């Protein structure tokens with residue numbers, strides 16, 4: 127069982143396109159985790175929701191664009207529900223997300239009618255598909271069918287839109303809500319409304335990403351969202367750790383997050399290529415996230431210990 | 443300008459920790475009046491300001507600002523009338539956002555926030571001018587994150603934000619208490635000039651008796667959720683720390699220890 131490097135190289139375009147899809151998920155997570163300062167666990171449910179809505183609508187003869195649009199709206203609704211649980215019902219953000227996620231499990235099953243639904247790429251003109259990627263590489267399809275190109279356009283459009291939105295008066299007030307809620311209220315900002323709005327936009331991005339992934343892989347599965355929040359977090363953290371110092375501009379930070387997702391997915395592919403048992407992937411992801419989250423904390427601790435040591439040796 | 447009638451605030455009602463922080467407290471503030479508020483720890487000063495600002499609902503009584511009964515309005519709606527500065531310099535500004543972004547947020551207090559761009563060019567010039575008036579050199583650092591500023595600079599900025607759009611009422615809760623004496627004096631100076639310039643109706647809580655006597659046109663003292671001393675005009679002008687302490691002693695029947703506490 128030797129490791130064939132060309133195998134890995136051959137997987138890179140696939141990793142890139144799927145990483146970019148995760149990048150949109152990561153942008154959604156960025157909005158709640160970084161901007162609103164909320165850990166929103168709805169994500170696992172809304173990712174699958176986007177996939178389920180998209181696949182079922184396509185199977186029922188709707189166009190790909192309409193199906194994606196409905197996936198987007200489904201995500202908006204999921205965010206709205208978590209937002210209402212959190213703000214109007216006074217449930218903590220984490221619990222509100224968990225409750226919506228749990229409820230969505232049944233909703234997703236109901237939408238799909240069973241645990242998974244697949245779409246045959248031969249019967250539909252999809253927006254993105256693994257098959258198209260292969261056919262573009264073989265020269266059977268023109269380059270503009272390439273999922274890498276299509277998803278990149280999606281990413282750029284989303285980043286541009288969000289850059290504009292979070293620069294508007296309303297967008298600034300959402301950022302203020304996450305940055306300092308007391309100050310926001312004192313400045314007359316309706317923080318509950320803003321949190322709901324932020325959660326809606328975030329989950330809409332996540333569902334859109336789920337919709338794209340289900341097309342790309344040709345099926346939606348009830349388990350496809352499991353761990354999505356951690357994948358999103360991993361991408362956000364990798365993006366911020368690597369680019370945080372260079373990119374201060376909001377659009378560039380979002381770009382960093384998407385790149386973080388691509389890097390993260392590539393690392394996962396590399397690990398798989400090294401014949402790691404796929405069952406350990408989630409454990410690996412969890413460990414990576416823990417490591418990155420703990421890093422600043424541990425760094426400060428170690429620094430303070432060494433300062434203490436220096437002080438002690440100076441006294442001695 | 444402001445009228446509070448018989449407000450009562452009970453924390454942790456019907457528990458062992460029940461605490462009545464305000465007891466049928468009434469106060470009315472004329473247009474342009476500047477009241478300094480003193481009182482020992484736990485006497486209810488912050489609770490009074492928070493009740494006015496709508497941080498929590500009161501159990502009894504009414505709050506009326508400029509003829510509008512705001513008792514049932516949530517905090518963010520009352521903000522249209524009220525500018526606030528807190529004791530904690532971290533609380534009044536968003537550290538992750540730039541100086542101009544913070545000002546822009548304050549500039550739209552009480553207005554609907556639209557999808558127009560957050561900061562326009564003419565606004566930026568305006569912010570530059572008001573920052574220049576502060577004399578802290580912040581106009582050179584419009585896009586710097588507020589988190590990089592010192593406590594005093596942040597408090598000065600918060601003051602500016604509270605008054606950028608002229609509030610009907612300015613609430614200052616020990617806003618210099620966390621600063622070193624020199625910075626505190628500077629911030630107090632800025633406070634005074636802003637209040638004078640815009641003739642702002644103001645409630646300023648302080649633990650510094652000298653400041654309370656020197657500033658403002660009226661002084662009130664809270665004790666156990668009530669207003670126990672209310673001085674203005676000549677009485678206020680001729681006030682000294684000693685007189686104030688004596689007055690307080692006769693009201694509370696307290697001894698030296700309480701007076702020390704009050705002075706701290």
Ligand SMILES: Nc1ncnc2c1ncn2[C@@H]1O[C@H](COP(=O)(O)OP(=O)(O)OP(=O)(O)O)[C@@H](O)[C@H]1O
Nearest residue numbers: 453454461463481482483484485486487488489490
């Ligand atoms: N959120 C709260 N929950 C319970 N009790 C509270 C709360 N806020 C204030 N209290 C109580 O109400 C009383 C008045 O508190 P308040 O903060 O108004 O005092 P203060 O006059 O501002 O004192 P200080 O000078 O220490 O700031 C205190 O006994 C306090 O313990």
Ligand SMILES: [Mg+2]
Nearest residue numbers: 487488489615
């Ligand atoms: Mg207080």
